[in-house]
Amino acid sequence: MSTIADVFTVVAICTGSFFFMAGTVGLLRFPDALTRLHALTKADNLGLGLIVLGLLPQADGMLGALKLIAVWALVQLAGATVAQLIAHALLRKRPPT
């Protein structure tokens, strides 16, 4: 049973890291600030979700799993707010023609 959990953890974390790397490639290669923001928020949220999902079988007890999910929710909240604020600031500087 625990080998299945370990395999699941490794697969989920590897997929999550792949999404993080995809987001970083987008950050480095996209031409515009708004497109870079898009790449970061989408890919990083998915990557974080997969990593937390992969860590859930390794958490100690229900409380540890709840803490991991709370971390996930807080990072999503912060990331979404910051993305909105950055996009709003960009729009104010350069309104779309």
Place this chain on the structure above:
Amino acid sequence: MTVLQALDIGLAALVLAVAGWTIVAREAFAAVVGYVAYGLLLSLVWVRLFAVDVALTEAAIGSGVTGVLLISAAARLRKTEAPATDERLGAPLRLLAGTVCAVVAAALAAVVLLMPDPGSTLAPEAAQHLAETGLGNPITAVLISYRAFDTMLEKVVLILAVIGVWSLAPDRYWGGAPGPQRVARHEGALAFLAQLLAPLGIVVGVHIFWVGADEPGGAFQGGAILAAMWMIVMMARLVEAPSISALWLRLTLVAGPVVFLAIGVLGFAVASGFLTYPTGFAKPLILFIEAFMTLSIAATLPMLVMGPPSRPPRP
């Protein structure tokens, strides 16, 4: 090489790379963002050194609150960056400075490599005092009991810093409130975050203060989280910054050191001297002191970040 060793080497390389970026970045804003990321990576290094309390403090105060302070300063100083570059040192002076710094770093590295192993330690004395206080977290015991005098003086230093920052206001603004004067949107994303995060953050902050008696945590870390909640609510303009002559603000700021000092002086009467606690009653007293310390820190840190008053007092 084990996985953990590879992790340590990778972490150290990353920390040095981000620190180097902070030094060589062209704009101050980019350097400050690098510094915030550096602080978070440094917290991971502290966890690897088995100093979890220090990691919490570094992430909350060293990287978080300092980052807010420096980002707002960098935004306000953007216009002064271009004129400052014509004061740059010439290349030979920079080479000399680089050589001096390399020599200093090499000397310190030699000291690190030549340190005795195991080194001299105060852990046995700390462990001895730990049993008397009834606490489970040795750091909290050292902070509030073994080296309580240092902690009390540090609270006084915080008050002095607030007095210093406030005294930088122009005379006509004394008694007013600090903070920007721009209008924020009440339905904006920041207001939403502040409304959602503040209640949760207050619970987390109080929990970290309370649990610091037996596990990693404590007054500084919990107080920093509470301070961050007040700061985000002020930044979202849900609550206005208080005027610096408000009585409740001044009482909250001094509550921590005053309670600490009062209980310390009480130690003359009921225990064996200044800042000693009566046996059997130590843990409740320590938690009482820590509660007021948390409140003071939660009030002091935002006041240090908001700066001197920038508006005349309201009549």
Place this chain on the structure above:
Amino acid sequence: MSTAILAGLTGAALIGLGLYGLITHPHPLRKILAFNLLGSGVFLIFGIIARKGAAAGFAADPVPQAMVITGIVVAFSATALAVALLLRLVQETGRTTLRPDAPAKPPDAGADA
């Protein structure tokens, strides 16, 4: 190479980097940033002293850790005071130079932000 030695060498390198930034950057805000870097390097060296002093059942000596926590808070308050001084200087003179012989320039009207 144990974690403590690696962290100590990182701390020494950070002290060198911070010192270089403190000396060479002309803008005071960058100097404050480099000073913070210098401070965190010093705290790291404290941290390895704590780790090497592991005894009496603790994974790290708690006394240097408590001193580092105190140091981080004091460093933040020093940074806050330094930034407030810098902002006041800019408010008064409009420039960040510390040279006494720089040509005087009247501050911008309404630069009370």
